Amino acid sequence: MAQRLIRAMWLVGLVVLLGVASAASATIEVRDFDDPQLARRYTTLTHQLRCPKCQNETIAASASPIAADMRERVAAMLEAGRSDREIQDFLVQRFGEYVLYRPRLSPRTWLLWGGPFVLLGLGGAILAWRVRRRTTPRTLDAAERRRLNSLLDREERP
Amino acid sequence: MKRRLVRLIPLALFAGLAVFLYRGLGHHPDDRESALIGREFPGFSLATVADPDVRHDASLLAGEVTLVNVWGAWCPTCREEMPQLLTLAERGVRLVGVDYKDTREAATDFLTTFGDPFAVNLFDPAGSLGFDLGVYGAPESFLVDREGIIRYHHTGYIRPEDVEQEILPRVQRWRND
Numbered sequence: 477m478a479q480r481l482i483r484a485m486w487l488v489g490l491v492v493l494l495g496v497a498s499a500a501s502a503t504i505e506v507r508d509f510d511d512p513q514l515a516r517r518y519t520t521l522t523h524q525l526r527c528p529k530c531q532n533e534t535i536a537a538s539a540s541p542i543a544a545d546m547r548e549r550v551a552a553m554l555e556a557g558r559s560d561r562e563i564q565d566f567l568v569q570r571f572g573e574y575v576l577y578r579p580r581l582s583p584r585t586w587l588l589w590g591g592p593f594v595l596l597g598l599g600g601a602i603l604a605w606r607v608r609r610r611t612t613p614r615t616l617d618a619a620e621r622r623r624l625n626s627l628l629d630r631e632e633r634p
Numbered sequence: 635m636k637r638r639l640v641r642l643i644p645l646a647l648f649a650g651l652a653v654f655l656y657r658g659l660g661h662h663p664d665d666r667e668s669a670l671i672g673r674e675f676p677g678f679s680l681a682t683v684a685d686p687d688v689r690h691d692a693s694l695l696a697g698e699v700t701l702v703n704v705w706g707a708w709c710p711t712c713r714e715e716m717p718q719l720l721t722l723a724e725r726g727v728r729l730v731g732v733d734y735k736d737t738r739e740a741a742t743d744f745l746t747t748f749g750d751p752f753a754v755n756l757f758d759p760a761g762s763l764g765f766d767l768g769v770y771g772a773p774e775s776f777l778v779d780r781e782g783i784i785r786y787h788h789t790g791y792i793r794p795e796d797v798e799q800e801i802l803p804r805v806q807r808w809r810n811d
């Protein structure tokens with residue numbers, strides 16, 4: 477019974493997902509470029525630009541009107557022979573750094589880009605310190621020596 | 635003693651992260667500063683809603699502190715914003731509208747129904763000026779100073795309390811500047 481219910485729920489979930497996926501793709505236009513290189517650059521660019529209206533979508537995936545405007549502008553600028561950098565600058569000037577899914581290296585983003593490496597280095601340093609501490613021999617103090625001797629004595633007796 | 639302090643590090647990290655993430659929860663993702671603050675109002679050449687034969691460019695904004703409001707008849711929140719814009723106009727603020735991705739008929743109907751606070755209403759059916767302003771959802775408002783520099787950006791609708799608290803003090807400030 478429970479298994480059948482679970483199976484039914486999976487099925488419903490799948491149908492809903494498929495519905496959402498087809499609804500989303502239905503609203504995004506297909507764009508043809510004569511030059512396959514431009515088509516590739518278009519795909520890369522639109523997948524790295526974030527829709528300003530819908531927080532977690534690229535302009536390639538978003539059905540919002542502003543994303544469509546941005547895609548159109550990207551395509552037009554590519555056809556006009558502008559560089560990727562120029563196109564990104566053009567959009568950043570209007571919509572802010574927010575639209576870049578890959579933030580540029582700047583004083584504001586040093587922590588963002590460098591943070592993981594700093595943490596990695598810190599972790600490595602702590603690990604090295606702990607390993608070294610564990611492997612360096614340590615001399616016993618008087619109390620420990622007495623205890624060791626008493627234990628050894630007891631072993632030898634029987 | 636030192637060992638005990640070391641053991642507190644994960645707890646401290648957790649507390650720091652919790653505070654950081656909690657603040658993120660309350661932060662509205664649409665409240666982003668416009669990329670155009672401190673920059674010149676973008677150039678344009680547009681007709682008005684009332685007259686297809688008139689042409690206006692950025693010189694329209696020179697000489698007086700102006701609130702540029704991007705709106706459209708298709709936008710329900712713009713309707714709710716109209717009373718506030720009318721109040722601002724009554725209080726002597728110069729308003730210029732940008733009728734964004736709209737038709738002349740719908741816009742004219744809208745203005746007869748809800749009132750017309752605008753000194754000039756630019757007609758931007760393709761949304762080109764809106765795009766250059768980085769507009770991603772009407773209504774949005776930009777305060778432009780006498781030299782045509784954008785000084786303040788208001789995302790979303792101007793609430794009744796924003797008139798006194800946000801807009802009028804800023805208009806005053808840039809008038810005195």
